[in-house]
Amino acid sequence: MAGQRSRRRIPEATVARLPVYLRILGEQFDVGVGNMSSEELAELAGVNAAKVRKDLSYLGSYGTRGVGYDVEFLVYQIRRELGLTHDWPVVIVGAGNLGQALAGYNGFGDRGFPVGGIVDIDDAKVGSVVGGVRVRHLDDITQVVQARSISIGVIATPGAAAQDAADALVAAGVTSILNFSPTVITVPHGISVGKVDLAVELQILAYHEQRRINAAQGSGLQSLSGLSIPGESRRGASA
Amino acid sequence: MAGQRSRRRIPEATVARLPVYLRILGEQFDVGVGNMSSEELAELAGVNAAKVRKDLSYLGSYGTRGVGYDVEFLVYQIRRELGLTHDWPVVIVGAGNLGQALAGYNGFGDRGFPVGGIVDIDDAKVGSVVGGVRVRHLDDITQVVQARSISIGVIATPGAAAQDAADALVAAGVTSILNFSPTVITVPHGISVGKVDLAVELQILAYHEQRRINAAQGSGLQSLSGLSIPGESRRGASA
DNA sequence: AAACGTTTGTGCACGTTTTCACAAAGGCGA
DNA sequence: TCGCCTTTGTGAAAACGTGCACAAACGTTT
Ligand SMILES: NC(=O)c1ccc[n+]([C@@H]2O[C@H](COP(=O)([O-])OP(=O)(O)OC[C@H]3O[C@@H](n4cnc5c(N)ncnc54)[C@H](O)[C@@H]3O)[C@@H](O)[C@H]2O)c1
Ligand SMILES: NC(=O)c1ccc[n+]([C@@H]2O[C@H](COP(=O)([O-])OP(=O)(O)OC[C@H]3O[C@@H](n4cnc5c(N)ncnc54)[C@H](O)[C@@H]3O)[C@@H](O)[C@H]2O)c1
Numbered sequence: 001m002a003g004q005r006s007r008r009r010i011p012e013a014t015v016a017r018l019p020v021y022l023r024i025l026g027e028q029f030d031v032g033v034g035n036m037s038s039e040e041l042a043e044l045a046g047v048n049a050a051k052v053r054k055d056l057s058y059l060g061s062y063g064t065r066g067v068g069y070d071v072e073f074l075v076y077q078i079r080r081e082l083g084l085t086h087d088w089p090v091v092i093v094g095a096g097n098l099g100q101a102l103a104g105y106n107g108f109g110d111r112g113f114p115v116g117g118i119v120d121i122d123d124a125k126v127g128s129v130v131g132g133v134r135v136r137h138l139d140d141i142t143q144v145v146q147a148r149s150i151s152i153g154v155i156a157t158p159g160a161a162a163q164d165a166a167d168a169l170v171a172a173g174v175t176s177i178l179n180f181s182p183t184v185i186t187v188p189h190g191i192s193v194g195k196v197d198l199a200v201e202l203q204i205l206a207y208h209e210q211r212r213i214n215a216a217q218g219s220g221l222q223s224l225s226g227l228s229i230p231g232e233s234r235r236g237a238s239a
Numbered sequence: 240m241a242g243q244r245s246r247r248r249i250p251e252a253t254v255a256r257l258p259v260y261l262r263i264l265g266e267q268f269d270v271g272v273g274n275m276s277s278e279e280l281a282e283l284a285g286v287n288a289a290k291v292r293k294d295l296s297y298l299g300s301y302g303t304r305g306v307g308y309d310v311e312f313l314v315y316q317i318r319r320e321l322g323l324t325h326d327w328p329v330v331i332v333g334a335g336n337l338g339q340a341l342a343g344y345n346g347f348g349d350r351g352f353p354v355g356g357i358v359d360i361d362d363a364k365v366g367s368v369v370g371g372v373r374v375r376h377l378d379d380i381t382q383v384v385q386a387r388s389i390s391i392g393v394i395a396t397p398g399a400a401a402q403d404a405a406d407a408l409v410a411a412g413v414t415s416i417l418n419f420s421p422t423v424i425t426v427p428h429g430i431s432v433g434k435v436d437l438a439v440e441l442q443i444l445a446y447h448e449q450r451r452i453n454a455a456q457g458s459g460l461q462s463l464s465g466l467s468i469p470g471e472s473r474r475g476a477s478a
Numbered sequence: 479a480a481a482c483g484t485t486t487g488t489g490c491a492c493g494t495t496t497t498c499a500c501a502a503a504g505g506c507g508a
Numbered sequence: 509t510c511g512c513c514t515t516t517g518t519g520a521a522a523a524c525g526t527g528c529a530c531a532a533a534c535g536t537t538t
Binding site (some may be wrong): 010024100152202207 | 263283284337339340341343344383390435440442446448
C-alpha cells in the first residue's frame with residue numbers, strides 16, 4: 001500500500017507495455033469494469049500475468065491481494081507515470097501523404113497529442129490547411145514550437161530530408177522526435193528518438209514467412225505449427 | 240569463408256536490425272562504395288561495431304579480415320536471409336485514411352511489398368481505386384489472397400474491427416499480419432503478428448519528456464544532459 | 479475469530495542480448 | 509618471404525528481460 005513516488009527507473013520494456021495496459025484498462029473502465037486481476041489484464045494484453053504484475057509493481061504496490069487492481073486508480077497511476085496528465089502537442093515536419101494522414105487522424109489528439117503545428121518546405125503546401133491546422137514554412141518552425149511550448153516532433157519527410165528535419169527540430173527546441181522516415185538520424189545527446197519503419201516491419205514478417213517455407217521444405221513438410229514470433233517487446237500477441 | 244546455409248536460427252533482435260543494414264548498404268552501393276568495415280556500417284546504423292559483426296556473423300563468414308565486407312555481396316546475402324529475393328504482395332484491410340496512404344505509398348512496392356489487394360467493408364469505398372488498385376469487398380478477401388498467393392496482410396481498420404479483420408485474413412490463408420490498429424489481436428498458433436502503434440510510440444516519448452522534467456526539478460535544475468533513450472532494439476540512434 | 483480461497487508482489491533461475499577483448503586472418507609493402 | 513597494420517569472428521562476461529513458484533496479504537465465509 002506504500003505508493004512510492006516515481007523515483008525508481010522503469011525498465012524500457014515495461015515503459016513500452018504500460019500504454020497497452022492503459023488502453024485496455026480505459027476500455028474496461030468505460031464498460032463498467034471496476035476491478036481487474038493481473039490474469040485478466042494479461043489475457044487482454046496478450047502477455048504473461050507475472051509480467052503484468054512485475055510491470056505494475058514498478059508504479060508501486062497498488063493492487064489488493066485476493067482481489068486485484070482498481071481499474072480507475074490504475075489508469076490514473078499509469079497516466080501519471082507516463083506523463084499523460086497533460087497534453088503534449090506535437091509538431092509534424094512534412095505535409096505530404098503521411099503528414100496529412102497523421103494530421104487528419106483524430107486518435108492523435110484524442111490520446112493527448114494534439115497537432116500543434118505542421119511545417120513543410122514546399123511553398124505549394126505552405127498555407128493550406130490539413131486537419132484543421134495551417135501548414136507553415138519550415139523556416140518558421142522555431143516560432144511554431146515556442147509559441148505552443150512543443151517538445152515532441154514528428155518527421156514525415158522523405159528519408160533524404162530526415163536529418164535536416166531532425167536538425168531543424170532540435171534547433172527549434174524539441175527534445176523528443178518520432179521518425180517515420182526510413183533514415184537513421186543523428187541527434188545531440190539528451191534528445192530522445194523513436195522510429196517507426198514500415199519496411200523494417202514488413203521485412204521481419206518476410207523473414208518469418210521465409211523460415212516457414214524453409215522449415216516445411218527442409219523436413220518433408222510436417223505441420224507448420226510451432227512458428228510464431230517469439231516474445232519481443234512491443235509486438236502483438238500470437239496465441 | 241565457409242558460407243553456411245541458413246540453418247542457424249537468427250536471434251530476433253538481429254532480424255530487426257538486418258533491414259537497417261540492408262538499406263544503408265544499398266544506399267552506399269548506389270553511391271559507388273564497394274567495401275565497408277563494421278565500424279563504418281555501425282556508424283551509419285547508429286549501433287555498436289561489435290554488434291554489427293555479430294549480427295553479420297549469423298549469415299556466415301562473409302567479411303575479409305583487414306579489409307571489411309563487400310557491399311554488393313552483403314546486400315545479396317541479407318536479402319537472401321530475409322527472404323527478399325522475391326516480392327511479397329500484401330493485402331490491406333481497411334481503405335480509410337491510413338489504408339489509402341499506405342496504398343498510395345510507393346516505398347511500399349519499391350521494397351518488394353507491392354499492394355496485391357485492398358478490401359473494405361464499406362460499400363461506398365468498394366469499387367473505388369486507390370494507389371492503382373481497386374478496392375474489393377471484405378467478403379472477397381479469400382479470392383484476393385488466393386489469386387495472388389498473398390501471405391502478408393495489413394490491418395488498417397478501426398481498432399474495434401481489428402479482430403474481425405485478423406480473423407478474415409487468417410481464414411483467407413494469410414500467415415503474417417502487420418497490425419496498425421491499437422487493438423491487441425489474437426491469432427492461431429503459427430501466425431506471425433507485427434504491430435505498429437502510434438499512440439504507444441508517442442507515449443514512450445512522453446514518458447522520457449516527463450522524466451527529463453522530473454530530473455531537472457528533483458535536483459535543482461542541473462544540465463539536463465545524460466538523458467536519451469537507452470539502447471533498445473529497433474529504435475533510432477541518439478548520438 | 480479462525481479457516482479458506484484468491485491474488486499480489488517478488489526472489490530466483492533461466493534465456494536472450496549486448497559489450498568487451500583478443501587471437502586469427504588477410505592484405506600490402508619492403 | 510616476412511613483418512606490420514587492419515579488421516574480422518567469436519568466446520566469455522555483463523546486463524537485461526522473462527517466467528516460475530510461493531509466501532504474504534486480503535476479503536469472505538463459517
Ligand atoms: N505514405 C505512407 O504511407 C508512408 C508509410 C510509411 C512511411 N512513410 C515515410 O514517411 C515519409 C513521408 O512519406 P510521404 O508519402 O508522406 O511523402 P511525400 O513526398 O508525400 O511527403 C513528403 C513531404 O515532405 C516535404 N519535405 C521535403 N523536404 C522537407 C524538409 N527538409 N523539411 C520539411 N518538409 C520537407 C515535402 O514537401 C512533402 O510535402 C517518407 O520518409 C516515407 O518513407 C510513408
Ligand atoms: N490515420 C492515421 O494517420 C493513423 C495513424 C496511426 C494509426 N492509425 C490506425 O489505423 C486504423 C485506421 O485508421 P484510419 O484513420 O484509416 O481510419 P478510417 O476510419 O479512415 O478507415 C477505416 C476503414 O476501415 C473500414 N472498415 C471498418 N471495419 C472494417 C472491417 N471489419 N473490415 C474491413 N474494413 C473495415 C472502414 O470502412 C474504413 O474505410 C485505426 O485503427 C487507427 O487507429 C491511423
